Amino acid sequence: MKYIDAHLHLDSRNFDNPFSAAESLNNELEAANIEKALLLHLNIQGWSAEDIDSIICKYPRIEAFFNVEPTDKNACQQLSAAISTMNFCGLKLHPRLQKFDMNCSLLVELCRHAGDLGVPVLIDAFPDGSGLMHGFNVLEYSTLAKNCPNTRFIWAHMGGHHVIDMMMLAKRLENVYFDFSFSLLYFQGSSIPQNIVYAMNSMRFERIFYGSDYPDRSIETTLLSSIEVLKNLKVNDIQLEKLLYSNFKEFMAW
Numbered sequence: 001m002k003y004i005d006a007h008l009h010l011d012s013r014n015f016d017n018p019f020s021a022a023e024s025l026n027n028e029l030e031a032a033n034i035e036k037a038l039l040l041h042l043n044i045q046g047w048s049a050e051d052i053d054s055i056i057c058k059y060p061r062i063e064a065f066f067n068v069e070p071t072d073k074n075a076c077q078q079l080s081a082a083i084s085t086m087n088f089c090g091l092k093l094h095p096r097l098q099k100f101d102m103n104c105s106l107l108v109e110l111c112r113h114a115g116d117l118g119v120p121v122l123i124d125a126f127p128d129g130s131g132l133m134h135g136f137n138v139l140e141y142s143t144l145a146k147n148c149p150n151t152r153f154i155w156a157h158m159g160g161h162h163v164i165d166m167m168m169l170a171k172r173l174e175n176v177y178f179d180f181s182f183s184l185l186y187f188q189g190s191s192i193p194q195n196i197v198y199a200m201n202s203m204r205f206e207r208i209f210y211g212s213d214y215p216d217r218s219i220e221t222t223l224l225s226s227i228e229v230l231k232n233l234k235v236n237d238i239q240l241e242k243l244l245y246s247n248f249k250e251f252m253a254w
Contacts, residue, residue, distance in 0.1 A: 001237075001240070001241060001244065001245065002033070002035050002241075002244075002245045003032070003033060003034050003035060003210070003223060003244050003245055004034065004035055004036045004037070004038075004209075004210070004244070004245050004248045004249055004254075005029070005034050005036075005037040005038065005210065005211055005212050005214070005219065005223075006037075006038045006154075006179050006181070006209040006210060006211045006248045007038060007040065007122070007156060007179045007181035007182075007209075007211025007212065007213055008025070008037055008038065008039060008040065008181075008211065008212050008213065008214040008215075008219075009039065009040055009042060009045075009213070009214065009215065010022060010025060010039065010045065010047065010215075011024065011025070011214070011215035012045045012046075012047070013215065014215070017047075018045075018047040018051045018052065018055060019051070019054075019055070022055040022058070022059060022062070025037075025039075025062070025214065025219075026059045026061065026062065028214070028218060028219040028220065029061055029062070029219055030061070031219070031220060032219045032220040032223055034061065034219065034223075035061065035245070036061055036062075036063065036249070036254055037061060037062050037063070038063055038064070038065065038090075038122075038211070038248075038252075039052065039055070039056070039062050039063065039064040039065075040064070040065050040067070040092045040122065041064055041065060041066050041067040041088070041092060042067050042092070042094065042097070043067050043068075043069065043098075044094075044097050044098075049066060049067075049082060049086065049088070050086070052064050052066075052088075053082075053086040053087055053088070056086075056087045056088075057087060063087075063089050063252070063254075064087070064088050064089070065088060065089065065090035065091055065092040065120075065122055066078075066079060066082035066083070066086075066088040066090070066091055066092065067091075067092045067093070067094070068082075068091070068110070069098060069100070070093060070098070070100050070104065070106055070107040070110045071100055071104060071106050071107075072106075073106070075106065075110045076109065076110055076113040079091055079110065079113060079114060079117065080113070080117065083117050083119055088119075089119060089252065090114070090119045090120045090121065090122060091110070091111075091114045091119060091120070091121045091122070092121075092122050092123075093107075093111075093121060093122070093123045093124070094123070094124040095123070095124060095131075096124055096126070096128065096130060096131045096134075097124070099134075102137070102140035102141070102143075102144060103140060103143070107144070108144065108147050108148060111144060111147075111148040111151050111153075112147075112148045112150070112151060114148075114151050115148055115150035115151030115152070116150070120151070120152040120153070120154060120177075120251070120252075121148075121151055121152070121153050121154070122153075122154040122156055122179070123141070123144075123153060123154070123155060123156060124156050124157065125141060125155040125156050125157055125158070125159050125160070125162075125166065126156065126157035126159075126160045126182060126183065127159070127160050127161070127162055128160075136162075138159065138162050138165045138166055138169060139169075141153075141155060141166065141169070142169040142172075142173060142176075145173045145175055145176050146173065148175075149175060150175075151175060152175050152176075152177065152251075153175060153176050153177065154177045154178065154179055154209070155170070155176060155177070155178050155179075156178075156179050156181060156211070157179065157180070157181055157182045157183045157213075158178045158179065158180040158183050158184075158196055158199065158208070159178075159183075160183050160186075160187075160192070161187065161192050161195075163183070163192065163195050163196050163199050164195055164198070164199060166178070166199075167199035167202060167203060170203070170207070171202070171203065176207070177207040177208070177209065177251065178199075178207065178208045178209065179208070179209040179210070179211040180196055180200075180208060180209070180210065180211070180243075181210070181211030181212060181213040182211075182213040182216060183196060184196055184226055184229055184230075185217070185222065185225055185226060185229065188229065193229055193233060194233060197230065197233040197234075197235060200235070200239070200243070205239045205242045205243060205247075206242070206247065207247070208242075208243055208247060209243065209247055209248040209251070210223075210226065210243050210244045210245075210248070212226075223244075227240065227244075230243070
């Protein structure tokens with residue numbers, strides 16, 4: 001079976017520069033037989049977009065989404081430059097880390113601009129304790145998607161323990177997709193993995209992508225562990241192929 005990893009990061013904990021981190025990542029991807037991987041640029045790591053761009057150029061199996069502060073009045077211009085003059089192929093947003101208001105008009109403007117550019121927006125949707133204390137609200141995600149109907153959104157981590165609510169919303173929003181990175185393995189031992197697979201079944205295994213969320217675990221460990229959990233929950237090989245490869249390949253036209 002072929003694999004695409006639709007959600008990963010560079011390891012800034014064990015490497016002090018992006019180039020060593022990228023070399024290690026590429027070696028892990030190759031060892032795990034990952035055909036393509038989506039690297040998510042994060043400003044919080046302190047590594048520049050120019051550095052990430054050079055990594056994309058060096059390693060053909062790695063593509064990347066660009067991270068920008070949506071409250072920056074120049075965010076749309078920065079995104080345009082990342083897509084047109086560099087090699088980024090989408091926009092990454094992280095409400096928990098970037099601490100922006102999901103109802104901000106500048107956020108809506110930026111996401112609409114991504115749609116105008118023809119690139120998707122991957123937005124973190126994992127309600128950890130900090131996120132919950134700051135008012136994580138699934139309806140804010142659906143409102144943003146409704147306000148940007150020409151933009152394709154990936155709700156990352158499949159909403160964590162809010163997966164059923166987010167699935168119900170996504171079934172009314174044709175421009176919403178999921179990745180199930182982190183959540184499937186993080187919640188092992190609870191009912192959440194069963195809920196995740198229930199949501200996958202309800203959506204007929206469409207519009208849902210695999211991601212490792214590396215460096216949370218190694219590329220190979222995450223892939224094999226995810227396959228084991230999914231098979232134990234009666235996901236068959238045809239469904240696995242869609243989740244682990246063909247859904248995202250079609251989504252990105254790779």
